[in-house]
Amino acid sequence: MIPYKTIIHLDRNSKQALYLQLSNQFVTLIKNRVLTPGAKLPGSRTLATILQVHRKTVIASYEELLLQGWIESIPKKGTFVHQSIPLLQQKEFSDDLQPTQFQDTGFPFLKDPLLERAPIEKLADCYYLNDGVSDTRLSPMKAVAKEYRSLANRKRNIEYLGYGTTYGNPELRAALVDYLNETRGLHITKEQLLITRGSQMALYLASRLLFEPNSYTIVGETNYIAADLTFQYVGARVLRVPVDENGLDTDVVEALCKQYKIQALYCTSHHHHPTTVTLSAKRRMHLLNLARTYHFAIIEDDYDYDFHYDHAPILPLASHDQNGNVIYIGSVCKTVAPVYRVGYLIAPKAFVDQCAKLRRLVDRQGDSLLEAAFSNFIKNGDLDRHIRKVLKIYADRRTLFCELLQQHLGRAVSFEIPKGGMAVWVRLEQQYNWQKIAIAAKKNSLIIGDWQRYDTAQLGHNGMRMGFAAYNESEIHTIIEKLRMAFEESYPTDGAG
Ligand SMILES: Cc1ncc(COP(=O)(O)O)c(C=O)c1O
Incomplete structure (x- = not known):
């Protein structure tokens, strides 16, 4: 008999039940061929004595x-390792296989330079200047988990495990319709709403259906880079209009409409x-x-509608759309936490139906x-409660961050205190550059990230977004101090404050 006492180790403090530890270790012994097919296992009494278990x-x-x-x-013989274990029966179909690390493919595929943008480094134990994300430590994970549990305990829980509709869970569609009609002044029905995995999927689906190669889209200068990349990836040509203190310059939009056939803005x-x-x-x-006159779609990405600190928000364009021009997208990913991939696309039914069909090719369902x-x-009011709670916290963080x-750094930068959202738009005076400051900051474990992404048209405006919502009071003090030190190391003769 093999020396079970020395090769099987049971941890009585582990959270895993002893019987599972034991069976897992037997599986390993079989897989490693310490126990081969047909080998006899000790009787239960014998093994219990050897291992000192019940x-x-x-x-x-x-x-x-x-x-x-x-x-x-x-029967009457005992317990044996199975004679025909599938794992042990696998056969190689060639004898001369070499261990290979597949770095390169053996087939060609499309490598679009648009996808090559450097990923942002993630280093341990560093502070990151993110571009405006929520504090996941405040996420109502327990409340969401409670809903999960109660669903699992329902008699008819099985209905959630099969293939469902491409449009998304009907109850969530209905809940979102009520919620968005109430909070955003929309007037939609369930047929106009498709559930997506976050706003990004909505953006991609809409772009795939709107743009043919070389059709035109209008965006602001500057703009959200992932939107630019999505439009360009599907072949659209991006036209940029200036953005001032009132947002996109619509006179320039009008001039472009007269010059080009605009497909979307x-x-x-x-x-x-x-x-x-x-x-x-x-x-x-x-x-x-303009959208009505020139027949283009407005893609309204309302990514942070829930966060406004000084006054009630202006209702979205979608709430005033009388002609079916607006495709309204949003998600709970910013509001609750990015990991909950629940977003929506709202548009006239014909477009939603087409998006649902396209979505089937990408994801089948959510x-x-x-x-x-x-x-x-949402129906229990937990989403509302969560928003109210974090709104106050984020407003305080915004004030502290800006102060x-x-x-x-007041002499080196200029910015407006944002009325909402989770980030400040900070412009560095032209004689300085982020590159230099980022190198100094990194030495002191502050990662500034890819600031160039805010200058998509390379106009050299020297601005970058700095998220304040994800950090608590003491972390904000630390981050600003690290920024100050990085600035002073980069420009020792200029006082920033
Ligand atoms: C303007 C904007 N739109 C869309 C998104 C994507 O959000 P989601 O996580 O819902 O896909 C982001 C995320 O940062 C964003 O900033």
């Missing part, structure tokens, strides 16, 4: 192994990404009129269980 533990472990097909029980009306300004009411009406949990989360920025 006999029931060994019996439960053998039952588990029987169920999984690793062992077989032959992208805007982040609530807080322009990246500069955070709000599109004025007058320009909103102007845009809607995560029904998560979507059902979120539907309850410290002004105090310690």
Whole structure:
């Protein structure tokens, strides 16, 4: 008999049940061929004595192994490692296989330079100047988990596990319709809403259906880089219009409409990404009129509608759309946490239907269980409660961040205090550059990130977004201090504060 006492180690402090530890170790012994097909296992009493466990533990472990097909029980003879274990029967179809690390493919594929943008480094134990994300430590994970649990305990829970509709969980669609009609002044029905995995999927689906190669889209200068890349990736040509303190310059949009056949215009009306300004009411009406006259789609990406600190938000363009021009997209990913991939695309039914068909090719359907949990989360009022709670915290963080920025770097930068959102748009005076400061900051474990992404048309405006929401008071002090030190190391003769 093999020396079970020395090769099997059971940890009585582990959270995993002893019988499972035992069966897992038997599986390893079989896989490693320490126990070969046909080998006899000790009787349950014998093994229990050897390992000093209860006999029931060994019996439960053998039952588990029987169920999984690793062992077989032959009446009056005993328990044996199964003669035909699939894993051991695998055969190579060639003898001369060399271990290979596949770095390069053996086939050609499309490598679009648009996809080559350097990923942002993620280093441990560093602070990151993100471009405006929520504090995931404040996420209502327990409330969402509670909804998950209650769904799992329902009698008819099985319905969430199969293939469902491409449009998304019907309960969530209904809950979102009520929620968005109430909070955004929309007037939509369920047929006009498709659930997506976050706003980005909505943006991609819409772009795929809107643009043919070389069709034109209008965006702001500057703009959210992932939107630019998505449009360009599907072949659209991007025309840029200036953005001032009232948002996109709609007179320039009008001039472009007279010159080109515009297929769509992208805007982040609530807080322009990246500069955070709000599109004025007058320009909103102007845009809607232009869209009606020139028959283009307005893709309204309302990524942070829930976060406004000084006054009630202006209702989205979608709430005033009388002609079916607006494709409204949003998600809970910023509001609750990026990991919950629940977003939506709202548009006239014909477009939603087409998006649902296209979505089937990409993803088949969303995560029904998560979507059902979120539907309850919204209906119970938990989403509202969460927003109210974090709104106050983020407003305080914004104020502190801006005060410290002004105090310690006021002479080197200029910025407006944002009325909402989770980031400040910070412009560095022209004689300085982020590159130099980023190198100094990194030495002191502050990662500034890819600031060039805010200058998509390479106009050299020297601006970057700095997220304040994800950090608490003491972290904000630390970050601004690190920024100040980085600036002083880079420009020792210039005081920044
Ligand atoms: C302007 C804007 N739109 C869309 C997104 C994507 O959001 P989601 O996580 O919902 O896909 C982001 C994320 O940063 C964003 O900043």
